[in-house]
Amino acid sequence: xxxxxxxxxxxxxxxxxxxxxxxxxxxxxxxxxxxxxxxxxxxxxxxxxxxxxxxxxxxxxxxxxxxxxxxxxxxxxxxxxxxxxxxxxxxxxxxxxxxxxxxxxxxxxxxxxxxxxxxxxxxxxxxxxxxxxxxxxxxxxxxxxxxxxxxxxxxxxxxxxxxxxxxxxxxxxxxxxxxxxxxxxxxxxxxxxxxxxxxxxxxxxxxxxxxxxxxxxxxxxxxxxxxxxxxxxxxxxxxxxxxxxxxxxxxxxxxxxxxxxxxxxxxxxxxxxxxxxxxxxxxxxxxxxxxxxxxxxxxxxxxxxxxxxxxxxxxxxxxxxxxxxxxxxxxxxxxxxxxxxxxxxxxxxxxxxxxxxxxxxxxxxxxxxxxxxxxxxxxxxxxxxxxxxxxxxxxxxxxxxxxxxxxxxxxxxxxxxxxxxxxxxxxxxxxxxxxxxxxxxxxxxxxxxxxxxxxxxxxxxxxxxxxxxxxxxxxxxxxxxxxxxxxxxxxxxxxxxxxxxxxxxxxxxxxxxxxxxxxxxxxxxxxxxxxxxxxxxxxxxxxxxxxxxxxxxxxxxxxxxxxxxxxxxxxxxxxxxxxxxxxxxxxxxxxxxxxxxxxxxxxxxxxxxxxxxxxxxxxxxxxxxxxxxxxxxxxxxxxxxxxxxxxxxxxxxxxxxxxxxxxxxxxxxxxxxxxxxxxxxxxxxxxxxxxxxxxxxxxxxxxxxxxxxxxxxxxxxxxxxxxxxxxxxxxxxxxxxxxxxxxxxxxxx
Numbered sequence: 215x216x217x218x219x220x221x222x223x224x225x226x227x228x229x230x231x232x233x234x235x236x237x238x239x240x241x242x243x244x245x246x247x248x249x250x251x252x253x254x255x256x257x258x259x260x261x262x263x264x265x266x267x268x269x270x271x272x273x274x275x276x277x278x279x280x281x282x283x284x285x286x287x288x289x290x291x292x293x294x295x296x297x298x299x300x301x302x303x304x305x306x307x308x309x310x311x312x313x314x315x316x317x318x319x320x321x322x323x324x325x326x327x328x329x330x331x332x333x334x335x336x337x338x339x340x341x342x343x344x345x346x347x348x349x350x351x352x353x354x355x356x357x358x359x360x361x362x363x364x365x366x367x368x369x370x371x372x373x374x375x376x377x378x379x380x381x382x383x384x385x386x387x388x389x390x391x392x393x394x395x396x397x398x399x400x401x402x403x404x405x406x407x408x409x410x411x412x413x414x415x416x417x418x419x420x421x422x423x424x425x426x427x428x429x430x431x432x433x434x435x436x437x438x439x440x441x442x443x444x445x446x447x448x449x450x451x452x453x454x455x456x457x458x459x460x461x462x463x464x465x466x467x468x469x470x471x472x473x474x475x476x477x478x479x480x481x482x483x484x485x486x487x488x489x490x491x492x493x494x495x496x497x498x499x500x501x502x503x504x505x506x507x508x509x510x511x512x513x514x515x516x517x518x519x520x521x522x523x524x525x526x527x528x529x530x531x532x533x534x535x536x537x538x539x540x541x542x543x544x545x546x547x548x549x550x551x552x553x554x555x556x557x558x559x560x561x562x563x564x565x566x567x568x569x570x571x572x573x574x575x576x577x578x579x580x581x582x583x584x585x586x587x588x589x590x591x592x593x594x595x596x597x598x599x600x601x602x603x604x605x606x607x608x609x610x611x612x613x614x615x616x617x618x619x620x621x622x623x624x625x626x627x628x629x630x631x632x633x634x635x636x637x638x639x640x641x642x643x644x645x646x647x648x649x650x651x652x653x654x655x656x657x658x659x660x661x662x663x664x665x666x667x668x669x670x671x672x673x674x675x676x677x678x679x680x681x682x683x684x685x686x687x688x689x690x691x692x693x694x695x696x697x698x699x700x701x702x703x704x705x706x707x708x709x710x711x712x713x714x715x716x717x718x719x720x721x722x723x724x725x726x727x728x729x730x731x732x733x734x735x736x737x738x739x740x741x742x743x744x745x746x747x748x749x750x751x752x753x754x755x756x757x758x759x760x761x762x763x764x765x766x767x768x769x770x771x772x773x774x775x776x777x778x779x780x781x782x783x784x785x786x787x788x789x790x791x792x793x794x795x796x797x798x799x800x801x802x803x804x805x806x807x808x809x810x811x812x813x814x815x816x817x818x819x820x821x822x823x824x825x826x827x828x829x830x831x832x833x834x835x836x837x838x839x840x841x842x843x844x845x846x847x848x849x850x851x852x853x854x855x856x857x858x859x860x861x862x863x864x865x866x867x868x869x870x871x872x873x874x875x876x877x878x879x880x881x882x883x884x885x886x887x888x889x890x891x892x893x894x895x896x897x898x899x900x901x902x903x904x905x906x907x908x909x910x911x912x913x914x915x916x917x918x919x920x921x922x923x924x925x926x927x928x929x930x931x932x933x934x935x936x937x938x939x940x941x942x943x944x945x946x947x948x949x950x951x952x953x954x955x956x957x958x959x960x961x962x963x
Contacts, residue, residue: 290450293450293453294446294447294450297446297449297450297483298441298442298446300446300483301441301442301445301446301449301493302438302441302442304441304445304489304493305437305438305440305441305445305493306434306438307780307783307784308437308489308490308493308494308783308784309783309784309788309791309792310782310783310784310785310786310787310788310791311787311788311790311791311821311822312490312491312494312731312782312787313496313729313731314819314820314821315496315497316494316495316496317495317820317823317824317826317827318355318357318820318823319357319390319394319395319495319496319497320394320395320398320436320495320496320497321398321433321436321495321823321826321827322353322354322355322823322824322825322826323354323358323390323392323395324395324398324399324401324402324436324826325350325352325402325432325825325826325829326352326353326354326825327392327399327402327631328399328402328403328405328406329350329352329402329406329825329829330350330351330352330825350825350829350834350835351824351825351828351834351835351836351837352825353824353825353837353839355820355841355843356841356843356844357388357389357390358388358390359388360386360387360388360389360641360645361383361386361387361388362382362383362385362386362387380635383634383635383636384635384636384637384640384641385637385640385641385644386641386644387636387637387638387640387641388628388632388636388638388641389638389641389642389644389645390497390638390642391497391544391545391624391627391628391638391639392627392628392631392632393500393541393544393545393624393627393628394497394500394501394545395495396627397436397439397440397443397444398436398439398440398495401435401436401439402432405431405432405435409424409428409831412424413831424831425802425830425831425832426799426802426803428802428829428830428831429794429795429798429799429802429827429828429829429830430795430798432826432827432829433791433794433795433823433826433827433829436495437493437494437495440493440494440495440499441493444492444493444499444500444502444503445488445492445493445499447503447506447507448482448488448492448502448503448506448738449479449482449483449488451506451507451509451510451738452478452479452482452506452738452741452742452745453475453478453479453482454475454510454513455478455506455509455510455513455711455738455739455742456473456474456475456477456478456479456742456745456746457473457474457475458513458517458707459474459517459704459707459708459711459742459746460473460474460475460746460749462517462704462707473749474742474745474746474748474749474750475745476745476749477744477745477746477748477749477752478741478742478744478745478746479745480745480768480771481675481741481744481745481748481771482738482741484771484772484775484776485673485675485737485741485775486673486775486776486778486779486782487670487671487672487673487730487734487737488737488738488741489775489779489783490779490782490783491730491731491734492734496731496734497545497546498546498731498732498734498735499734500542500545501542501545501546501549501734501735502734502735502737502738504538504539504541504542504549505539505542505549505552505553505714505735505736505738505739506738506739507535507538508535508536508538508539508553508556509535509556509711509714509739511531511532511534511535511538512531512532512535512556512560514529515532515560515563515564516556516559516560516563516707516710516711517707517710532560532612532616533612533616534616535616536553536557536612536613536615536616536617536619536620537616537617537619537620537623538620539553539556539557539616539617539620540616540617540618540619540620540621540622540623540624541620541621541623541624542620543617543620543621543624543639544620544621544624544625544627544628544638544639545624545639546639546642547639547640547642547643548721548722548725548732549735551717551718551721551722552714552717552718552735552736553617554717555713555714555717555718556714557609557613557614557617558609558613559710559713560608560612560613561605561606561608561609561612561613562605563710564604564605564608565601565602565603565604565605565608566601566605621639625637646725646727650726651844652725652726652727653726653727654844655727656727656728656729657726657727657728658726658727658728660723660724661723662723662728663719663722663723663728663733664719664723667719667728667730667732667733668719668733668740670730671730671733671734671737672737672740672744673774673775674770674771674774674775675740675741675744678743678744678747678748678751679740679743679744679747681747682708682712682743682744682746682747683712683743685747686705686708686709686712689705690709708743708746711739711742711743712739712743714736714739715736715739715740718733718735718736719733719736748767752764752767785908785910785911786910786911787909787910788907788908788909788910789884789907789908789909789910789949789950789951790817790821790822790823790909790951791823791827792907792908792951793822793882793905793907793951793953794822794823794824794827794828795827796905796907796953797813797828797880797882797953798827798828798829798830800880800904800955801828801830801833801835802830802833810834810835810836811833811834811835811836811879811880812836812838812876812877812878812879812880813828813835813836813837813838813878813879813880813881813882814837814838814839814878814880814881814882815837815838815839815840815882816840816881816882816883816884816887816891817839817840817882817883817884817951818840818884819839819840819841819842820839820840820841820842822839822882824837824839825837838878877899877900877956878899878901878956879955879956880953880954880955880956881895881899881901881953881954881955882951882952882953882954883951883952883954884909884949884950884951884952885906885909885949885950885951885952886949888952888954895954899956900956900957900958901954901955901956901957902954902955902956902957903952903953903954904953904954904955905952905953906950906951906952906953907950907951907952907953908948908949908950909948909949909950909951910948910949911946911947911948911949912947912948912949913946913947914944914945914946914947915944915945915947916944916945
């Protein structure tokens with residue numbers, strides 16, 4: 215009698231102990247399952263019937279995998295719900311501003327598309343127009359209104375002129391895409407429909423509720439939406455990627471409580487930068503989601519076993535992954551720094567297989583060596599065989615083709631939203647690379663991402679990431695570090711994953727303009743590597759000490775991430791958001807009037823959100839604010855005493871000077887500037903100081919007897935600020951945002 219090939223019958227029978235509910239599908243599967251077991255047990259005694267053994271055991275294995283998938287789906291769904299609740303709480307806590315692009319690249323354009331109108335804030339309107347929801351303000355930055363004006367050159371033929379015109383319109387046109395703002399756009403469309411329904415309803419309480427809280431629904435809703443559709447899926451994708459890496463190596467992480475997937479998800483949820491930036495409405499967050507979803511969808515191509523990869527077929531999931539890559543490139547062309555290495559890795563792995571103990575290896579090797587373009591190389595990792603025909607087919611037939619499909623889809627979306635053909639990623643490339651004008655908004659040294667950017671966003675995870683990088687580097691040149699094929703697969707998969715952050719960081723370093731949020735797309739991948747490193751570290755701890763070690767890591771992660779997350783999310787730079795909320799609450803309690811309410815923001819360029827945070831049904835607001843576009847025409851840029859010139863055109867945005875001819879109803883200004891113009895505000899404009907809102911910490915000092923700090927004590931119009939104290943002897947002084955109001959403003963309802 216031959217030894218059992220797939221295990222003895224009692225092992226199969228034991229898997230029936232926990233049966234699912236007695237439904238029709240289960241009864242049919244159970245009948246086939248038991249019949250297959252009987253066939254296997256019978257075939258064990260008949261060596262000549264080996265084909266039946268393989269067929270029946272294959273069915274049994276498929277039933278087992280189906281059962282595991284059925285059990286895994288509810289588990290993943292419950293996990294996703296928990297992550298959503300956590301991210302919703304995270305988004306609700308964040309009350310500060312990180313970067314103006316959070317509003318001006320998402321909220322304001324979406325608000326303009328849904329609630330804005332062609333007459334905007336200017337000119338008289340009728341009563342019916344005033345009650346129409348499409349008569350609110352609209353503010354767009356130069357990135358959305360950048361245009362090219364064609365010349366009247368009669369020497370060029372019509373065909374060449376049309377091609378030339380479309381090309382120049384794409385290169386010199388808008389540099390922002392509407393692809394990343396679609397969730398916010400759809401949310402605003404739903405809000406507009408709800409507001410119009412409430413306006414027609416007869417419920418007074420419902421109308422009062424919408425009148426008082428519409429500004430918060432419009433301003434805070436997109437962040438809560440992004441917490442569910444962007445942040446939570448990103449966290450779940452981190453867990454899926456880490457679990458696939460764990461499954462490659464059967465020698466580690468036997469205990470589920472200390473698996474790399476568990477640690478990766480925990481690190482992603484407790485990461486201070488994820489909590490601070492991932493829930494915001496940045497285009498970088500959309501880029502992050504596309505990248506991690508692409509890695510998940512490309513799991514078999516990136517993390518598949520070493521044997522037989524050339525026989526893999528291009529799956530529909532891989533096609534969707536590179537379509538997401540094309541959409542990501544439409545939003546930010548710099549995302550190609552991650553997707554190009556990802557595509558090259560997939561292509562190379564599709565045409566590469568390594569020598570192993572597989573019994574079919576020799577036949578597979580001979581078949582592929584017989585093909586033209588197949589070569590062999592020998593390294594410390596083993597004997598590799600490359601099929602260049604398969605590599606090229608995957609690179610161009612899968613990666614490049616479906617990436618272009620995603621770019622075309624993004625261009626169609628922009629064509630629908632802009633009303634004309636626009637290719638924003640070409641405009642972005644022209645402005646930042648060809649013209650090099652991105653440096654006008656700040657520059658950093660070449661190695662800034664290495665010594666400042668990555669350490670800052672990784673925080674406490676940096677030692678684990680560095681240890682993982684060192685371990686992978688060591689394994690590449692030390693054959694003794696891998697003792698099994700499973701370890702080889704795990705190492706190769708982690709190296710493939712590490713290539714993406716490395717190439718992304720290096721290529722982004724060539725840009726002079728650098729920001730922390732530009733590194734957000736690679737942070738989830740670094741978190742996966744940190745989770746693997748922590749799992750290996752925990753596995754080296756004796757079993758009896760492991761619970762204590764896990765508790766220490768828990769406490770350390772919380773203490774090293776949450777304090778500064780709470781400070782940055784609640785205290786630091788809260789003035790612009792709090793000031794717009796104050797204005798919205800103040801205006802919503804006043805008697806509506808036909809004339810628009812004028813608000814002047816005498817602050818830095820785009821330092822505060824506008825209409826997306828000041829939406830009040832039935833009330834029109836005209837906001838004046840400073841803008842910082844490059845000076846078009848004979849462009850002159852004065853930055854640090856240096857003048858830069860460039861010739862191209864842009865449509866004139868709403869003239870901000872039109873609001874200066876009228877006395878404002880409200881003026882919002884920073885504290886240090888308020889002291890310089892307070893005489894004009896009080897004596898000339900007849901305004902009064904109504905609010906001081908904390909913006910950020912200005913200084914620390916020893917506690918004084920007075921708990922207030924008064925500016926301009928000798929003036930009759932002096933205003934005072936409160937100061938916080940710590941331990942009764944340390945005083946914290948804050949920079950404030952000052953709000954002034956017309957003395958004869960309308961009475962409260």
